[in-house]
Amino acid sequence: MAGVPNLADTPWLDPSSEPFIRLRGVTKKFGDFTAVNNVDLDIYKGELFCLLGGSGCGKSTLLRMLAGFEVPTSGRIMIDGVDMSDVPAYERPTNMMFQSYALFPHMTVEKNIAYGLKQEGVAKSEIADRVDEVLGLVELTDFTKRKPDQLSGGQRQRVALARALVKKPKLLLLDEPLGALDKRLREQTQFELMNIQDQVGITFVVVTHDQDEAMTLSTRIAVMDAGNFQQIGTPTEIYEFPESRFVADFIGNANMLDARVTEAGTDHVTVETALGTIRTEQGIQVQEGQKVYLALRPEKIHLAKAGDPVHEGNMQVTGHVEDIGYMGDMSVYKVLVNGETMIEVTAPNLTRPKQRSLAITWDEEVVLSWHSNSPVLLVR
Numbered sequence: 001m002a003g004v005p006n007l008a009d010t011p012w013l014d015p016s017s018e019p020f021i022r023l024r025g026v027t028k029k030f031g032d033f034t035a036v037n038n039v040d041l042d043i044y045k046g047e048l049f050c051l052l053g054g055s056g057c058g059k060s061t062l063l064r065m066l067a068g069f070e071v072p073t074s075g076r077i078m079i080d081g082v083d084m085s086d087v088p089a090y091e092r093p094t095n096m097m098f099q100s101y102a103l104f105p106h107m108t109v110e111k112n113i114a115y116g117l118k119q120e121g122v123a124k125s126e127i128a129d130r131v132d133e134v135l136g137l138v139e140l141t142d143f144t145k146r147k148p149d150q151l152s153g154g155q156r157q158r159v160a161l162a163r164a165l166v167k168k169p170k171l172l173l174l175d176e177p178l179g180a181l182d183k184r185l186r187e188q189t190q191f192e193l194m195n196i197q198d199q200v201g202i203t204f205v206v207v208t209h210d211q212d213e214a215m216t217l218s219t220r221i222a223v224m225d226a227g228n229f230q231q232i233g234t235p236t237e238i239y240e241f242p243e244s245r246f247v248a249d250f251i252g253n254a255n256m257l258d259a260r261v262t263e264a265g266t267d268h269v270t271v272e273t274a275l276g277t278i279r280t281e282q283g284i285q286v287q288e289g290q291k292v293y294l295a296l297r298p299e300k301i302h303l304a305k306a307g308d309p310v311h312e313g314n315m316q317v318t319g320h321v322e323d324i325g326y327m328g329d330m331s332v333y334k335v336l337v338n339g340e341t342m343i344e345v346t347a348p349n350l351t352r353p354k355q356r357s358l359a360i361t362w363d364e365e366v367v368l369s370w371h372s373n374s375p376v377l378l379v380r
């Protein structure tokens, strides 16, 4: 958040830049059921924009409306300055990779990728060149003659991506593009996807229900819930400055406390909670006496044995370790404060267990501390 943003990288902050995709009041109903509810959205050229949300929240429906496979019940979609109301799917500057990407089983990798261009009547030599180029991009040059059932899930997924890229759409719509991959391959492919997007420079809209994936990939994220956008922002904004309990809870973990404002200053707000009086350095508009929520991320809390030094000037409370979950790279501590409020704290495992003679164990008295800019106050 520090420094002056470079407007070329953050066009959404530049009032003079024109969005590439513009949605205004877009609603999609299936009978009485509202799958997408009156959403507004601007996406800019070159973005890798993620639609993130739980199952059934309307992600695929929104993507299908961009592609032209679903017609909005009301509202307007503009792509590249053109109103899409009367533009059929095949005439849109878009290509879509579906949630369950179907490759032709009887065709080789090469033929699968070339298929769309052939249908369009592109010249043979050009097809060969373009297929070669995307095969290189997705690193499948050695697999051109194989059929889908001779490939791993990750390789098949890259064929599907190549098939979408080869048509050089201005806008690529990807529905859960990494859904079929295991965790390791998924993480690796996320970086490949970012590199590919960087190289081809086209705009990507990616649907995912995986928060880590959205955080890694995106220029910006729209967090969806029941057909609505809860928040739109960069990964950092969404994580560090959630605007609602839903977002704070959905992205990462957060300790959530009921709070009442006791002092509403210009550069800080003080609230009363089950942990005591907590000062936050946050410029939100609240009034004395107002009921709010305080979110505090587990990794923003420092854990120390009672009696050990804690950073001075930080908020401190004492508690009792009730449970520890060992996750390998870090451990999760459940600490009971004042005998009634369970607070989750995560700490990296800097040393191996045997060396952890100083480590914190079950049933121990501990001191939790945090910086006053760590808690986030939420009004909804």
Ligand SMILES: Nc1ncnc2c1ncn2[C@@H]1O[C@H](COP(=O)(O)OP(=O)(O)OP(=O)(O)O)[C@@H](O)[C@H]1O
Residues within 6 Å of the ligand: 030, 033, 035, 053, 054, 055, 056, 057, 058, 059, 060, 061, 062, 099, 209
């Ligand atoms: N053709 C349809 N007819 C009736 N209801 C539909 C239709 N398509 C989608 N829905 C409903 O609209 C809601 C949103 O569906 P959508 O496919 O957009 O969800 P999603 O966010 O992509 O979920 P997932 O992560 O499970 O893919 C769901 O409740 C779904 O059952």
Ligand SMILES: [Mg+2]
Residues within 6 Å of the ligand: 059, 060, 061, 099, 175
């Ligand atoms: Mg879906």
